[in-house]
Amino acid sequence: MNWQFFLEVLVGGLLAGVMYSLVALGFVLIYKASGVFNFAQGAMVFFAALTFVSLVERGFGFWVAFLITFGAMVVFGVATERVVLRPLVNQPPITLFMATIGLTFVLEGLSQLLWGSQPHGLELGIEDMPLEWLSQNAGINVSQFDLFAALVAGILVSGLALFFQKTRIGRALRAVADDHQAALAVGIPLQQIWAIVWTVAGFVALVSGLLWGARNGVQFSLTFTALKALPVLILGGFESVAGAIVGGLIIGASEKLAEIYIPEFLNAPLTEAMGVSVNLAGLEIWFPYALALAFLLIRPEGLFGEKHIDRV
Amino acid sequence: MLYRDAGQFKDTYAADQQIFPIRQDRIGITLVLLFAFLVVPVIGNQYWLSAILIPFLISALAALGLNILTGYAGQLSLGTAAFMAVGAFAAYNFVLRVPGMPILVSFVLAGIMAALVGIVFGLPSLRIKGFYLAVATLAAQFFVVWALTKFGWFSNFSSSGVISAQTVVILGYPFDTPVRKYLMVLTIVVLMALAAKNMVRSSIGRAWMAVRDMDVAAGVIGIRLMHTKLLAFAVSSFYCGVAGALYAYGYIGTVEPEAFNLDLSFRVLFMIIIGGVGSILGSFFGAAFITFLPILLNTYAEPFAQAIGLQLPAGMVSNLELIIFGALIIFFLIVEPLGLARMWQIAKEKMRLWPFPH
Numbered sequence: 001m002n003w004q005f006f007l008e009v010l011v012g013g014l015l016a017g018v019m020y021s022l023v024a025l026g027f028v029l030i031y032k033a034s035g036v037f038n039f040a041q042g043a044m045v046f047f048a049a050l051t052f053v054s055l056v057e058r059g060f061g062f063w064v065a066f067l068i069t070f071g072a073m074v075v076f077g078v079a080t081e082r083v084v085l086r087p088l089v090n091q092p093p094i095t096l097f098m099a100t101i102g103l104t105f106v107l108e109g110l111s112q113l114l115w116g117s118q119p120h121g122l123e124l125g126i127e128d129m130p131l132e133w134l135s136q137n138a139g140i141n142v143s144q145f146d147l148f149a150a151l152v153a154g155i156l157v158s159g160l161a162l163f164f165q166k167t168r169i170g171r172a173l174r175a176v177a178d179d180h181q182a183a184l185a186v187g188i189p190l191q192q193i194w195a196i197v198w199t200v201a202g203f204v205a206l207v208s209g210l211l212w213g214a215r216n217g218v219q220f221s222l223t224f225t226a227l228k229a230l231p232v233l234i235l236g237g238f239e240s241v242a243g244a245i246v247g248g249l250i251i252g253a254s255e256k257l258a259e260i261y262i263p264e265f266l267n268a269p270l271t272e273a274m275g276v277s278v279n280l281a282g283l284e285i286w287f288p289y290a291l292a293l294a295f296l297l298i299r300p301e302g303l304f305g306e307k308h309i310d311r312v
Numbered sequence: 313m314l315y316r317d318a319g320q321f322k323d324t325y326a327a328d329q330q331i332f333p334i335r336q337d338r339i340g341i342t343l344v345l346l347f348a349f350l351v352v353p354v355i356g357n358q359y360w361l362s363a364i365l366i367p368f369l370i371s372a373l374a375a376l377g378l379n380i381l382t383g384y385a386g387q388l389s390l391g392t393a394a395f396m397a398v399g400a401f402a403a404y405n406f407v408l409r410v411p412g413m414p415i416l417v418s419f420v421l422a423g424i425m426a427a428l429v430g431i432v433f434g435l436p437s438l439r440i441k442g443f444y445l446a447v448a449t450l451a452a453q454f455f456v457v458w459a460l461t462k463f464g465w466f467s468n469f470s471s472s473g474v475i476s477a478q479t480v481v482i483l484g485y486p487f488d489t490p491v492r493k494y495l496m497v498l499t500i501v502v503l504m505a506l507a508a509k510n511m512v513r514s515s516i517g518r519a520w521m522a523v524r525d526m527d528v529a530a531g532v533i534g535i536r537l538m539h540t541k542l543l544a545f546a547v548s549s550f551y552c553g554v555a556g557a558l559y560a561y562g563y564i565g566t567v568e569p570e571a572f573n574l575d576l577s578f579r580v581l582f583m584i585i586i587g588g589v590g591s592i593l594g595s596f597f598g599a600a601f602i603t604f605l606p607i608l609l610n611t612y613a614e615p616f617a618q619a620i621g622l623q624l625p626a627g628m629v630s631n632l633e634l635i636i637f638g639a640l641i642i643f644f645l646i647v648e649p650l651g652l653a654r655m656w657q658i659a660k661e662k663m664r665l666w667p668f669p670h
Contacts, residue, residue: 083642084646088645088649091645093443102642102645104638105638106634106635106639109637112634113632230447231447234443279462281462282458286451286454289448293448293451297440301444
């Protein structure tokens, strides 16, 4: 086995995992504050990236486009709270979940209606090239872009952590996350908090949309990033920001390793054992889910999720 | 006035326990069935039968399956299409590989195969709940489609992975025209719907509902959780599997694994949300709604836009369809979280008094 190659795959996987964490982070924020499993997060990523790239193509500068897109996400967040969440207060979680699936459809249709459905390229000024210093000294190819994405994710997470810990709004958010009714009782405006949390999630979606878009191009398949983030989410636990990060790293690394090494080592013995040619390639579609599932059987609430005690 | 049940006395246990206790319901359901079996095959043209009614019935069957699992037993599943895929490919392989296999038996075996797969993917439900479980069922969705694509044996090594369903012959009588296929699908769906209706009002159904409402409490009063949950997965997957087999044999004819993708799972989920979670009739309402809405939008969006002087560019209709679809789902959840079935029930309550106020 080639250890340098192994390391390269591992690091590449870890960095890809950071990208998954970014999307998962959006889920966690909303779940923590409102108990809503927001399936529309992937569509939000798509909407933000598409709006941004369309604005840039129409001649806006980077920061202007960024601000306008952020404005659009704020409007979307507030509108969602007003139109979808407020009438559904006190409904069971499954109802809210299904409402966000409806929201996904609206957002997907809306973004393509506004900006068309052709794919766009997105340049952030960072090339997807191996870092020269590392490849010369250690012989490992690590993409510059992936490192940049990891850095951005790191800044975002620390920023959010500070926001949650140190600001007044952050404290209110944590209170709402703990107990809706108690938070209401001490005078925290629930609806305002929800609007804020959806806005923050919109911001996270914008950042992850830019990074994913620069990586894979801005196209409809961006909505599937949500599906990539789900195993991360159940592995890390729905309620934990730290879980989203650690889960993302685990899923990213194991997915890339499995993609390379499982077919390499298992194809031949399985072919021999079963008498027909077996090719396990492409298993990265379901592997993260299976991994997360196996993990859940041992810890049903995920790595950092809150343990729920059922009372009759 | 017409829908009064005053004066209908139940004086035997049998009368008290019949499926449709109200006489008007019995008359209504008989009329609907007579219409579906006798009138529709005569007046329905090929387009209506094979492009609208057959897919409607098959979707209704799949929705029924999901409704048993999600609506009655409370286990949210996003893997419906995977179980349909298992059914379709299992039926194909049974007919292909077992000489002289009667087609109806292969449908049943396909359902049983799907049920076994369902039990395997239902095992995590004993440990994990809620959204964690929903995400776990996605594993089934991706794994099954991947396996069917990857292993050529399932599609008899066809190079494109597409299977072509064999002609359906039951007792020497070929079911090859749209009318005959429609009758076959209708018969199977009606029988299975009746079975489901009976199942959910038996002790099994009550156990499912107890688990749905609170599984710890259900366990405390002596309901075997493992048995009940896995049974729900098995029965639900059986229904989905038969729906999948019918999808291949009664509707499309040639299917590829990719036809059973996540989108289909979501469509079936929407059917039960819009139709009514935890209602047999609701599955049919929901299936009708989801089947007819895109057709209506496709047919009427263009003329409507032209009438008000708008020129719709290509591709806009499908996006508008997405938006309307999503908005309707949200609208339904807000207005009536229990779906069309609940609206129907409210309408019936009103009808009992109408036209008098008391």
